Amino acid sequence: MTLLWLLACTAPKDKVANDPAKPAPVVSSDKYGATSDRDGFLSIPVTVDDGVGVFQVVVKPTGRGLVSTEYLYGPGETLVLDWEDWYDSSFSLTESFYAADIATTLNWPVRAEDGPLEPGEYTVVISTLDARGNYVGKSDVIVEVLTRAEPAPAAGTLRTVIAYANNVRDEPGVVEAVEGAVDYWVELYAAVGITLEPEYADIDVDEQLPDTYVGLDEVAAFHEAQDERTTLVVVGERIAEDRWLYGEAGGIPGPYTAGEASAVFVGWLANAGADAEFDDADVLLFGETLAHEVGHYLGLFHPVEDGWEYWDALDDTSDCSAMGRCESDLGANLMFPYPVCTGGSAATCLRQDELSGGQAGVVNRYVGVE
Ligand SMILES: [Zn+2]
Incomplete structure (x- = not known):
């Protein structure tokens, strides 16, 4: 077998939440x-x-x-x-x-x-x-x-915690941009029947994040400290020293359990664009990044990978095999592998706000959509 991830593992501790005042978990x-x-x-x-x-x-x-x-x-x-x-x-x-x-x-x-x-x-x-x-x-x-x-159709709720890495809250405009992006993410998920319940927090990790799948002990510990299971998005400055990496998910799907890679990482700097400052169009693109990366975490692959030779397993997303055709068939899809833009700024990018019925079904079948 290939695709061997780097070794970084510690045994997780058991966590038992027994609060009789709480309703039984879904x-x-x-x-x-x-x-x-x-x-x-x-x-x-x-x-x-x-x-x-x-x-x-x-x-x-x-x-x-x-x-x-x-x-x-x-x-x-x-x-x-x-x-x-x-x-x-x-x-x-x-x-x-x-x-x-x-x-x-x-x-x-x-x-x-x-x-x-x-x-x-x-x-x-x-x-x-x-x-x-x-x-x-x-x-x-x-x-x-x-x-x-099996929930009633369009009745699922997804809890998510958006946690700021060290120093990120002090960056001018970043908190406002994150909150605006999350508002848009809420709309994107509502369109496929998922009620997103966001909360904000801080996580004591360096703002220069590693690749998500390398994992961080602090991510596991963060989950252990939660009262309820949740998905986790960590907002750092960069991921793996890559100025242009928007975000990365800890699995397709990711675990709905505590673990070192149980998170989506996003780099605010890439999402702010070349000028490193958020304007309204950057905020929308950032919202699509959040929805896209958590979409991976909920089990969605890109409908086509950008070599145009690999596809998701869904039969209602195009199996296009050339860039032009794929951008016209799928360029507005939330899970397209990159933003489709005509110029260098986010204002020139196509809105990527569509999910097919098959894709909507996948995310609703994620165990954490309760
Ligand atoms: Zn992706």
Whole structure:
């Protein structure tokens, strides 16, 4: 297996919130330690009761190894998902087939045709690997299984915390720009039936952020300290020293559990444009960045990658194969790989505010849309 992420992992601590005054959570969860067999496989049972609409399985290595999702079996041991069907495919369904050092995350079902879940016992098979992608037996992992009822259509809520890295709040105009961008993000998600509930906070990390998938201990700790599960967006100045990287998601999908990479990182400087100051058009583009990156976190791939040879697995987004055609078919799509602009400023960019019905379905099936 390839796409080996850098090694940076510590065992997460368990967190139990037991406040009798609170209503029962919409998402049920189970967390435990487990060990892969001598061949490096672990079968994880997922019990789907009546009314359960989606599940998410997150597995983290406790040591310096990698984990990957390989198979999903449905009730009656029917094979539902085989990593070999997707690993070398030109179409992307989930990143969980690519070995990762922090976590492998399977959120199921992804598309309408992958569901609905049938009551009964599902089994997710994951593998434990070394840094070169060789199977390693008897490896310890932490397993988290989350389930959520099928919500009424367009009734889901997504909690998100927008957390400022050190010194970012002191940058002139940045807080105002973030809040304006979030207002627009709320509208973009409302259009696909998701009520976004944003909160603002601070996180004690350097404003020069690493790549999201490298992870930060502070991100895991931030989640542990929350009363409720939430998605997390960290606003820094730059990501991985890249002046032009707008944002990056910690997985497609990302885990709805505490972890070092359980976040979307955005760099305010890239979003402010070449002059490093936010004008109204920059704020709109920033809002689309937030909605796009969290869209990845909720399970969306780009409808086409910008080499025009890889596509998402949805059948209602164009499988265009040349730049001009892709920009005309998909340039207004929120998940297009880059902003489509005629000049050097955000004011010349096409609004990217569209999601297809298939894309809307994917984000609504994310377990954290409660
Ligand atoms: Zn993207």
